[in-house]
Amino acid sequence: MRPEPRLDIIGAALADPTRARILCKLMDGRAFTNKELSCAANITPPTATAHLKQLERAGLTTSIRSGRHVFHRIASAQVASALEKLSTLTPSDHVRRAAKPDSGVLLARCCYNHLAGRLGVWITYNLLDTGVLQLAHGALAPGPRYHAFLTDLDLDPPRVSAHRPVAKFCLDWTERRNHISGSLGIAILEKALKDKWLTRQRSSRALTITPEGKIALTRHFGLSDSALDCLGSSVRSMAKR
Amino acid sequence: MRPEPRLDIIGAALADPTRARILCKLMDGRAFTNKELSCAANITPPTATAHLKQLERAGLTTSIRSGRHVFHRIASAQVASALEKLSTLTPSDHVRRAAKPDSGVLLARCCYNHLAGRLGVWITYNLLDTGVLQLAHGALAPGPRYHAFLTDLDLDPPRVSAHRPVAKFCLDWTERRNHISGSLGIAILEKALKDKWLTRQRSSRALTITPEGKIALTRHFGLSDSALDCLGSSVRSMAKR
DNA sequence: TTTTCGTTTCGGCGAATGTCGAAGCGTTCT
DNA sequence: AGAACGCTTCGACATTCGCCGAAACGAAAA
Numbered sequence: 001m002r003p004e005p006r007l008d009i010i011g012a013a014l015a016d017p018t019r020a021r022i023l024c025k026l027m028d029g030r031a032f033t034n035k036e037l038s039c040a041a042n043i044t045p046p047t048a049t050a051h052l053k054q055l056e057r058a059g060l061t062t063s064i065r066s067g068r069h070v071f072h073r074i075a076s077a078q079v080a081s082a083l084e085k086l087s088t089l090t091p092s093d094h095v096r097r098a099a100k101p102d103s104g105v106l107l108a109r110c111c112y113n114h115l116a117g118r119l120g121v122w123i124t125y126n127l128l129d130t131g132v133l134q135l136a137h138g139a140l141a142p143g144p145r146y147h148a149f150l151t152d153l154d155l156d157p158p159r160v161s162a163h164r165p166v167a168k169f170c171l172d173w174t175e176r177r178n179h180i181s182g183s184l185g186i187a188i189l190e191k192a193l194k195d196k197w198l199t200r201q202r203s204s205r206a207l208t209i210t211p212e213g214k215i216a217l218t219r220h221f222g223l224s225d226s227a228l229d230c231l232g233s234s235v236r237s238m239a240k241r
Numbered sequence: 242m243r244p245e246p247r248l249d250i251i252g253a254a255l256a257d258p259t260r261a262r263i264l265c266k267l268m269d270g271r272a273f274t275n276k277e278l279s280c281a282a283n284i285t286p287p288t289a290t291a292h293l294k295q296l297e298r299a300g301l302t303t304s305i306r307s308g309r310h311v312f313h314r315i316a317s318a319q320v321a322s323a324l325e326k327l328s329t330l331t332p333s334d335h336v337r338r339a340a341k342p343d344s345g346v347l348l349a350r351c352c353y354n355h356l357a358g359r360l361g362v363w364i365t366y367n368l369l370d371t372g373v374l375q376l377a378h379g380a381l382a383p384g385p386r387y388h389a390f391l392t393d394l395d396l397d398p399p400r401v402s403a404h405r406p407v408a409k410f411c412l413d414w415t416e417r418r419n420h421i422s423g424s425l426g427i428a429i430l431e432k433a434l435k436d437k438w439l440t441r442q443r444s445s446r447a448l449t450i451t452p453e454g455k456i457a458l459t460r461h462f463g464l465s466d467s468a469l470d471c472l473g474s475s476v477r478s479m480a481k482r
Numbered sequence: 483t484t485t486t487c488g489t490t491t492c493g494g495c496g497a498a499t500g501t502c503g504a505a506g507c508g509t510t511c512t
Numbered sequence: 513a514g515a516a517c518g519c520t521t522c523g524a525c526a527t528t529c530g531c532c533g534a535a536a537c538g539a540a541a542a
């Protein structure tokens with residue numbers, strides 16, 4: 001047949017709004033059951049089954065049985081990153097119409113396994129400003145303060161290999177600006193969740209900044225009150241448009 | 242509404258096999274008319290119009306009128322790279338069934354504006370081996386022989402800025418291995434086409450290596466006869482599976 | 483064992499969509 | 513001006529697909 005990639009197979013899997021919602025729900029990296037997903041997407045379990053089957057056949061998700069539950073999750077980090085990249089292309093009028101300013105999604109959210117949203121962008125630029133990371137030919141590399149930063153946060157130095165970058169840019173669909181993924185990005189999100197700087201919200205990828213989190217983020221990433229206000233107000237100002 | 246990216250909008254645009262074929266045809270970076278595309282996709286002009294309208298509405302393509310012709314092309318490099326990344330996810334059984342071993346697509350093809358396929362992979366590793374490029378924390382950076390290489394090939398030194406990497410990895414859907422894009426990748430393909438080392442094939446992204454090209458590629462990228470045979474035979478060996 | 487519950491299969495309904503032929507419109511060539 | 517050509521719109525047809533309710537299946541709990 002045609003010696004071309006079958007874009008339509010994956011496209012068809014993404015083509016339905018309901019499936020897109022399911023995928024977005026799964027994009028925080030956790031696994032969910034049929035019932036949870038059908039509830040989140042406002043459909044009945046039979047319909048969810050059909051959708052999940054399609055997603056799995058297209059290779060976008062995987063499922064494992066555990067007793068009478070079946071857990072579904074994104075098939076791989078590769079899939080997650082391709083989907084995130086695709087989100088970038090969403091026509092801007094749709095994003096603006098869809099994004100409720102008071103939802104936390106614009107402020108802080110997780111992107112498969114690392115931090116995104118305005119907070120993610122902020123942290124990234126702070127890491128660059130303070131020399132923890134630096135730009136080298138358009139790519140992110142450890143900077144002079146890199147090891148001090150790891151010690152400060154009590155992080156294991158991520159295994160730095162040629163094939164697994166410490167940090168790389170990941171384009172954010174709400175901000176259209178880069179934030180960091182890579183092993184450092186993953187470690188930061190893990191740390192923030194473990195120490196309860198951020199807590200997951202029930203039914204979305206949004207994250208909430210706890211009081212302790214505010215203190216810690218201020219200390220480690222220079223997230224001043226005014227910066228927080230600024231993040232908040234820029235969210236609010238978007239609502240008026 | 243939902244504060245989530247509308248993956249389904251782009252998904253719907255990709256969902257149809259015919260549209261996928263059109264996109265693949267456009268992925269070589271050139272612009273084509275309605276008629277050319279309808280012919281390539283085995284549909285009538287009216288149908289092509291409908292498809293191209295959808296692609297344009299989804300922001301994947303752009304069109305410009307020129308007299309009584311309308312040329313369509315991929316909307317941006319960003320779209321091209323997202324699509325290429327998405328191609329990576331194509332279920333492997335479909336790729337294997339679809340890829341005819343004797344078509345040149347596996348050997349050498351262009352990926353929007355740079356070189357891909359086995360030749361692209363080969364050249365990338367050769368550039369790394371010879372110190373033209375080097376790995377720095379998982380990213381590509383110019384190596385010690387970088388400027389000598391540019392002089393040797395009579396290339397203008399691409400503008401190296403922090404925001405426009407000289408070279409970056411681009412995952413190939415046939416090889417599942419990295420090859421280079423970025424300004425250097427673009428320059429190499431341009432040079433190869435201009436000096437007729439490679440010629441485009443009529444109706445696909447595949448490229449043909451000319452006799453002069455073989456000599457030049459041998460000189461500049463160490464592409465020995467045995468390496469060529471190896472590339473060819475590994476193509477052949479894939480056919481048996 | 484019986485009950486409960488999560489998941490899946492099946493059948494049917496309604497909406498959306500890919501396809502084409504015929505016809506209309508605008509540009510270019512003769 | 514007239515003919516040729518490329519693109520688009522329109523109408524009609526067949527197919528696909530999302531969705532749900534009812535019912536079946538299978539594992540856990542009572």
